[in-house]
Amino acid sequence: MTAGRQALRIDARPQAFVCRADETALVLIDMQRDFIEPGGFGESLGNDVSLLARAVQPAARLLDWARAHGLLVVHTRESHAADLSDCPPSKRLRGAPSRRIGDPGPMGRILVRGEPGNAIVDALAPIAGEWQIDKPGKGAFHATPLAQLLVERGIHHLILGGVTTEVCVQTTMREANDRGYDCLLVDEATASYFPEFKRATLEMIVAQGGIVGWVAGLEQVLRA
Numbered sequence: 001m002t003a004g005r006q007a008l009r010i011d012a013r014p015q016a017f018v019c020r021a022d023e024t025a026l027v028l029i030d031m032q033r034d035f036i037e038p039g040g041f042g043e044s045l046g047n048d049v050s051l052l053a054r055a056v057q058p059a060a061r062l063l064d065w066a067r068a069h070g071l072l073v074v075h076t077r078e079s080h081a082a083d084l085s086d087c088p089p090s091k092r093l094r095g096a097p098s099r100r101i102g103d104p105g106p107m108g109r110i111l112v113r114g115e116p117g118n119a120i121v122d123a124l125a126p127i128a129g130e131w132q133i134d135k136p137g138k139g140a141f142h143a144t145p146l147a148q149l150l151v152e153r154g155i156h157h158l159i160l161g162g163v164t165t166e167v168c169v170q171t172t173m174r175e176a177n178d179r180g181y182d183c184l185l186v187d188e189a190t191a192s193y194f195p196e197f198k199r200a201t202l203e204m205i206v207a208q209g210g211i212v213g214w215v216a217g218l219e220q221v222l223r224a
């Protein structure tokens with residue numbers, strides 16, 4: 001058996017997650033400065049961004065593990081075109097943020113593609129061969145080439161981390177479910193501005209026999 005076809009068995013809830021390395025992708029959702037560092041979209045919404053920084057080092061260990069096992073690695077960024085043509089007014093005008101999408105901020109225009117704030121944080125910087133998917137929505141499948149690219153690569157399982165647990169991560173898991181993927185979320189590698197929402201999300205994922213998917217601790221994954 002070649003390294004790529006290696007079977008992985010991860011101790012998870014509600015039961016073991018079994019996949020093959022060459023049919024599995026690690027998907028890191030929106031680990032970008034906009035959400036994790038002060039001065040970006042997350043803070044403009046009134047959030048304490050330090051709550052998200054705690055997921056960075058666990059996500060880096062998960063990324064090292066995925067690279068060592070030859071998994072396809074996908075990084076997503078929530079972002080919009082400079083002319084905001086892919087940003088529905090309903091999204092831009094919602095709520096009362098201190099800065100709206102497209103407004104100038106200390107890390108460039110908020111949530112706009114190519115601005116400094118839109119970059120993946122340094123500790124998780126993509127390397128050659130890894131995919132970067134720019135997504136205008138919360139889910140990574142909406143208005144992106146992700147579905148087609150995963151089919152072309154023969155991917156059947158997704159291992160996920162990223163931010164925020166209950167918004168872009170869970171939305172992506174639900175989209176992936178409807179497209180036939182088995183999804184595992186790694187506890188320490190995801191975070192929310194609302195720790196109680198993270199806890200509730202992990203529970204709703206594994207409830208009902210894994211209605212949304214699987215959840216595992218980082219150490220369980222690293223042991224696989």
Ligand code: TIU
Nearest residue numbers: 030078163164167168169
């Ligand atoms: N606000 C919030 O919790 N999340 C987002 O707006 N986007 C992502 O989750 N990436």
